[in-house]
Amino acid sequence: MAQSTDLALRLRPEAEAVPELLDRLEAFAEGADLPAGVAHRLALVAEELVANVAMHATGASFVEIRLSLEGGQLYLGIIDDGPAFDPLEGTEPDTEATLEEREIGGLGIHFVRRMVRALDYRREGGRNCLTAVLDAG
Amino acid sequence: MQIAEIKSGGVTVAAFEGRLDTATAAAAEARLLALLEEGGVVADLEAVRYVSSAGLRVLLKAAKQAKTAGRGFSVCGLQPAVREVFEISGFDKIIPAYATRAEALAV
Numbered sequence: 001m002a003q004s005t006d007l008a009l010r011l012r013p014e015a016e017a018v019p020e021l022l023d024r025l026e027a028f029a030e031g032a033d034l035p036a037g038v039a040h041r042l043a044l045v046a047e048e049l050v051a052n053v054a055m056h057a058t059g060a061s062f063v064e065i066r067l068s069l070e071g072g073q074l075y076l077g078i079i080d081d082g083p084a085f086d087p088l089e090g091t092e093p094d095t096e097a098t099l100e101e102r103e104i105g106g107l108g109i110h111f112v113r114r115m116v117r118a119l120d121y122r123r124e125g126g127r128n129c130l131t132a133v134l135d136a137g
Numbered sequence: 138m139q140i141a142e143i144k145s146g147g148v149t150v151a152a153f154e155g156r157l158d159t160a161t162a163a164a165a166e167a168r169l170l171a172l173l174e175e176g177g178v179v180a181d182l183e184a185v186r187y188v189s190s191a192g193l194r195v196l197l198k199a200a201k202q203a204k205t206a207g208r209g210f211s212v213c214g215l216q217p218a219v220r221e222v223f224e225i226s227g228f229d230k231i232i233p234a235y236a237t238r239a240e241a242l243a244v
Binding site for chain 1: 156158159160186187189190191193194197198200201204217218221222225226227230231232
C-alpha cells in the first residue's frame with residue numbers, strides 16, 4: 001500500500017520529460033485507485049508546474065516531483081535548482097475575453113490555482129519549492 | 138499523440154488520439170495550422186484523454202487563425218476531464234464544441 005501512495009521522480013527540466021511524468025502519474029493514480037477526474041487534475045497540475053520550470057527556470061539542472069497520498073489529500077511537491085521564480089506572482093488570464101482578445105498564455109497557472117486546495121511557494125536552500133494540495137476524492 | 142485526417146467535403150476532421158500536452162503541442166499545432174490552410178477543420182478529441190494548457194494554446198491558435206482566414210474551426214467529442222479544462226479556461230465560450238463528429242460536420 002505504501003508503495004502505491006508515494007512517488008518520487010527526478011527529471012530534466014524540459015518539455016521532453018513530460019511524457020515520463022504523465023506516465024508515472026497515471027501509474028500512481030491507477031495504483032492508488034484515484035477517480036478519473038482526480039487523476040486528470042493531478043496530472044494537469046504537475047505538468048503545468050513542471051512546464052513552468054522548463055520555461056522560466058533557465059539554469060535549473062533538475063526538477064523533482066514528490067507525491068504522497070495522506071488522509072484523502074494529495075501532496076505534490078515540485079522542486080528545482082533554477083533561479084528564484086515564484087509562478088504564483090503571474091497575472092490571471094481573462095477567461096471572459098472574446099476569441100480576438102484572448103491572449104495565448106497564462107493558462108497553466110490558472111488551472112493550477114483552480115484545481116488545488118492549497119498552494120505554497122518557498123525559496124529554500126537555493127531551490128524553488130512549490131507545494132500543492134489536491135483533494136483525492 | 139496520433140492524428141488521423143478524414144476529408145469530408147471541404148472540411149478536414151483531425152481525429153486526435155493520446156495526450157495533447159507540453160510534449161505533443163508543437164506537432165499538433167503544425168498539423169492543425171497546415172490543415173487550416175486548406176479549409177475548415179473539426180478537431181475530434183474523442184480519443185484524447187488529457188489536455189493541458191499547452192494543448193489548449195494549440196486549439197486557441199487554430200481558432201484565431203481560422204477566424205482570420207474566414208474558415209470554420211470546431212472541436213467535438215470532449216471527454217469529461219477535457220471538458221472541465223475547457224470550461225475552467227473559458228474556451229467553451231470562444232471555441233464551438235459539439236458532442237459528436239456528425240454534429241460538428243452538420244454545421
